[in-house]
Amino acid sequence: xxxxxGISYMATLSGGPGKFxxxxxxxxxxxxxxxxxxxLAGVQRPVEVDRLFVKAPVLASDLGLAVTLxxxxxxxxxxxxxxxRTDRPVHTVESAMGAKLDVTQDRGFVDVAxxxxxxxxxxxxxxx
Numbered sequence: 001x002x003x004x005x006g007i008s009y010m011a012t013l014s015g016g017p018g019k020f021x022x023x024x025x026x027x028x029x030x031x032x033x034x035x036x037x038x039x040l041a042g043v044q045r046p047v048e049v050d051r052l053f054v055k056a057p058v059l060a061s062d063l064g065l066a067v068t069l070x071x072x073x074x075x076x077x078x079x080x081x082x083x084x085r086t087d088r089p090v091h092t093v094e095s096a097m098g099a100k101l102d103v104t105q106d107r108g109f110v111d112v113a114x115x116x117x118x119x120x121x122x123x124x125x126x127x128x
Contacts, residue, residue: 048083054116056082064090067122077116084110084124092125 047056053072058065067084071077090110093103097120102113110124 044085046085050081051077054080058084062126064092064123064125067124069116069120069122071116071118076118080114080116082112082114082122084112084122086110086124086126089127090124091127092123094123094125096121096123 046058047067049056051073054077055068055070055072057068059068060066065084065086067082069080069082085108087108090105093101093110093112095101095114097117099114099116099120101122104111112122114120114122
């Protein structure tokens, strides 16, 4: 790309560089452009989140997964729903911040709902 799409994306959300997004603002075409190669390749996200500005990068190990949850809105988010892909059975799901979790599992997925203030980390332990 002949421009910096990440900076352009943030600028359209926040009104300028260095400012955080304002709750309720919609995304721009820059965000769609950034994700286009991933979508065309048919890549499935390891975590699906029902909120646009709650991201969910995953760290994986032989013992389990850590799902980091930065909340990029300016407000706490109630009832955030995640669908986490896993190729192994999970026996524990914990919140680093002690959030109450609603957890269900079904064929390669762990579904989690929680309230999120600013940031949390979900720790999923594999069944030994």
